[in-house]
Amino acid sequence: MAKEIGADRLGDFYKEGSLVRKRREWRGLADTMYDYSRWLKIMMTLGKFVMKPRNVKAMFRYRWMANYLAVPMMVDRHTQGLRGEYLRICHEEQDLVIDDVAKLLDSLFRGDRRIGNDKKFSDKVVLVDENEMTAVMMGFPTLKCLSRETPSTYVSVLLNQYAACHYIDVAQEYGLAGDVCPMPEAEAGVSIDDDAPVLGACAIQCNTTCDGSLLGNGVISQRLEKEDGIPVFQLAAPLRHREDDVQEYAAQEIRNAIAFIEKHTGVKWDWKAYFECAKRVNYATECRQEWLEMNRTPYPQVFGSNLALYTETNYMAICGRVAAFEKADRKITKLARQAYAKKKMAAKEYRHRAIVWGVQSHYYMDFLVWLLNCWGIVPLTDMLSMVSTKKLVTEDTPENREQAIYDMAWLTENMIMRNRTHGGYKVLLDELWEFVEMFNADMVILWEHMSCKALDGMHGLFEEKAREKGIPLVWVSHDLFDPRIISRQGVRDQINSFMRTVWNEEPIDPSLEVLPDEKSW
């Protein structure tokens, strides 16, 4: 039990065969009391949630709801070893995301025909995909933009590594291919298993990134439209998003989506609300750019999962629509500036500066914290955090209203993941090496999501370029939502071997090298 960073053997908290850890960390009096107070807050959020009988009913109806028992543990995984400002930044983000997801669940069950069955509320709901830019909802402040896939699959796997396995199996039992991305496959599995809340005036689906995504959307929309009577709009954003000749088409898709929502909800687009949201998007971009600037220096502050998870939520799912995230941006930036001024470090030793590229293993999101604690590798930034930095127009003028349609189209085209996995090799390959230089990185960690065909085809090109640049590159294979294919230890072993053989190094915390977390949440 120690106050100093890196003094604890973090691997000793794990217990063979157990879902959970032996105990929580002692981080010194001030940080432990802070962590305890945030734990109390999370317990209050969860307590408030279960006070409503409809939420308890949903807990017993939907299989994926059991994963929410593990919420405090998810936070513990991401705060592992952290002290001071880093601990506070992590809690600012995680606690806000938890609060936001609790509200999302509450809204879903309120409108769900099986649970709350509030018809009036349901008529104000527009369903969206999990992996979808919510820019088209920025001008509908009176409507509820809800994603069923976010709590049923995306967040569930963050909470419990095995959360999606049941749904992947269900999808494959019904003949869906086993080699597509397990994320859309699990989402389709939830629909096939009749385990998705049924509500909404209409739905907007997006051609996110891949064949799996299109397959999943097809299965889900069939049930929505033909059985539940919920009309679905397919927002087909161009994949060649850096080309000028696709932008008019992309803008027209946004106009069509807005018209579709207006038609099915009877609510008109509100430009004042849109421009308010656009200001918040710009502020989030400014903050993110400032954090990335700090990460270029020897004293990075907002990095690893603190950067990745929050960016995914704030950039795409929130997209300026929730004022609380602006407040969090401000607090995080203040903490980061404070730590930067004092030249603080999140671990006792920084040995390597890494750019993490590709699509991360979702069942092991806290791997980025492990890299830091075990091997002293600082994950400066990751592919999914390198999103659009374009400033949106914020003044309400006739010209800007037209430009705003193009801005929303740009954001939709540049949603997380698809802005890199599609759009040509420049955005996926060339820009990686530009970032390596920009961030002064000395290694590249390349996720190899084995079911992602968009990335698999580029394997040789990455290696060729790494040799040319003389930058050590390590491939880390995983199967995104399915730890049965490659376990968390399987993921760690790839780094362990690389660090010993290529860098000839020993771990900073040897207790973390092999962890008995195969059965753990």
Place this chain on the structure above:
Amino acid sequence: MSVFLHVIKIIVIVIAALFALTFTVYFFNLDMKLTAAIYPWLNKQYDKVKRDQHL
């Protein structure tokens, strides 16, 4: 005055007891250990739910 002090004393004791209880739960991860015990039971419950499972 003595009644007032007595009330204050009771409040302090209650707060201290609550703190001791919740901090013990927090530090020894008892909340997660309890939910880990509930989890298998919940999964059995989900197997009993009637579903219209189809493509």
